Amino acid sequence: MDMDLAAFDDLMLTILLPGLILFMGFIVWDLAKNSNAGKFGTMVLFGVLGLGVLGFVIKKLVAMGLGL
Secondary structure (H helix, E strand, C coil), X not given: CCCCHHHHHHHHHHHHHHHHHHHXXXXXXXXXXXXXXXHHHHHHHHHHHXXXXXXXXXXXXXXXXXXX
16 A cells, blocks of 8 residues: 555544544633633633634635645
8 A cells, every 4th residue: 555645644634633623622621611711711712712723624625726
């Protein structure tokens, strides 16, 4: 089985990135719980994490649209 670097990179990005996002979600939830952030603070923390994930998804979609 011969896999070039681009195929390996794409495979690992597809497999490992969702796991990393879930782990970061757990970290944010634990941070909000331990710091007594309340409902609004927890919403802000997850909103910022969500914007970061959304930015990554938009970047991927633009790259696919441009054929990169």
